[in-house]
Amino acid sequence: MRGNAMRWLGRLRGPSRAAQSFFSYDHSRVIFRRLYRNPTPAGRPSQNSPLSRALCSSSKLQLKATPSDSESAPSDRTQPSTTPQTRNSHPRGPRWMLLVLIFATSAGSAYLYRRQSAAIDDDVINTSTFTAFTITEREQVSPTAFIITLRPGAWVVPRGLGSGCDEEDDEPVGFLSNRIRDAWRHGLWSVEIKQPQLQIARHYTPLPPLPISPSSPSMESKGTSENGNVSEAQAMRSGKAGRVTEDQDEQADLRILVRRMDGGEMSNYLSRQRVGDTLWLRGPHLGFDVPRRIGDGGAYDNGTGMGDVGAQRVGGQRGVVFLAGGTGIAPALQIAHKLLDDNGYSESAESRPHISILWANRCGADALGCEKFPALPRKSGNWFRFWDRPGTDCNAALQKKRKQLTEEPASSLALQIQDLKRRHPSHFEISYFADDEGSFIKAHDVEAALASAVKRLSPCPDIHKDCTWHSQGAVELLPDDNDVSRFSSPDPACACICALKAGLEATAARPGVNLVCLSGPDGFIEAYAGAKRWHDGNEMQGAIRGLLGVLKKEKGKKDNDWLVLKL
């Protein structure tokens, strides 16, 4: 509590405080003073003056004339309002309104104070308008991939001003965002970033917060790091890393892993941006509700209606197998963060699900966190050809990776993955596959991962074939990944039929299934689970084909053994 309070207080420092004061409290006072120093002949601001209209509409107050105002208004109201007579002869209405307006402007100032850069409400980010974020760090993690850290624009502390840490309790001072906290509580989410010249936007998946102790280096020093040596990575290397706290999920700093695509408009635009530059973000966009689908009720009521207070968690030991291609590692880490690091979700080690990530990259240099020394390149055909793009020199990248492993400090993402393995040795596994090293995800890799998930399966009722939450057949026809609206929908077709049929609705125990999630380029998803299908303007999941389709058919798996989600 105290930490939170101090962080809020901590925001009152620095130039942004002055700026905020100007635009909120002082600014409204200036408007107010002008209003009363230049009264209309009626002794109060005219309802028709632009200033009055602005004030009314902003504070939702209506300056209605009272009968005493309009009927018995003495002519001396035209006198300057500073004369005692005028003040005394002011009817009660304006005085009363004065108090109301003072209150309203003060409340408004508190409200505006927290609005920061958000255009429409009390948060630093929203789903309909783009708000400014500033790049505070940029870390090149491989020849083609980099991580940018973004902070809401209005609160960036210019270099040399403010330490970035709360002076009293030495906690990092940052933004708090309810929307971002709720997104982390939900699990899977993304933001859109806009390219302002072309007016295009693309989705990006924030990486989970790094487990950093409060004594990690300040924001000031963060702003100076351009190449690789980011402060988080330094803190982790120097053993200062702490654990991921709930508070950290509330911080509005976002880390995004981006791969620069040859000819890709957005990713090339992002690769040209530097520390201090502004990006425009919109979101968060919440994806599939993984906890609910594996059988947990969700630990929080986060205002999205997704919570089940007191829900008995029956799906805690189910598993998630995640096939990630390239930057598809980001949603895989989001799920790991939700299922393993969220104490509200799984308090004890026994109740934690098992997560197995199979991470495929074109180049070994992109296999961050892999502690094995990469094999020498083999000449072999690529398993999905579009990865073999001109301009991608995997051989050179591999040499760089070998050099990195021996000489250079690891990237923050590599350290983050290693940290997850260290903290959850029996619940988190990651296997690496690199095209240029001739290692691909094969059927037996998927089967081994599934077997390790299935052996942890706790009893659950039969999966109903029409259940949109747990049946593959029904999921294939879903128009989108918006589980939040499905959950709150009154449409009976959106309800969990398995729970209804099993009479579980009263107990809050949730049926669930093991999940196989896939994320990555379209070709990757198609190769392993079949393409998504466009229908009626919606991108539907489509039938399960590819390697997983073969596994389902050949191995005669039951529908409820595992559910495939294409992210």
Ligand SMILES: Cc1cc2nc3c(=O)[nH]c(=O)nc-3n(C[C@H](O)[C@H](O)[C@H](O)COP(=O)(O)OP(=O)(O)OC[C@H]3O[C@@H](n4cnc5c(N)ncnc54)[C@H](O)[C@@H]3O)c2cc1C
């Ligand atoms: C929900 C969601 C989350 C995403 N999260 C991330 C993320 O965290 N990091 C990230 O880098 N990207 C992410 N993406 C992909 C991202 O939105 C862009 O598609 C990507 O950056 C390429 O955009 P571009 O404008 O540079 O390329 P475009 O101009 O759109 O395309 C250039 C070429 O690259 C191909 N291509 C597009 N994306 C990929 C890819 N990922 N791998 C291989 N080839 C590709 C296209 O088919 C095309 O041929 C996400 C996409 C979605 C839908």
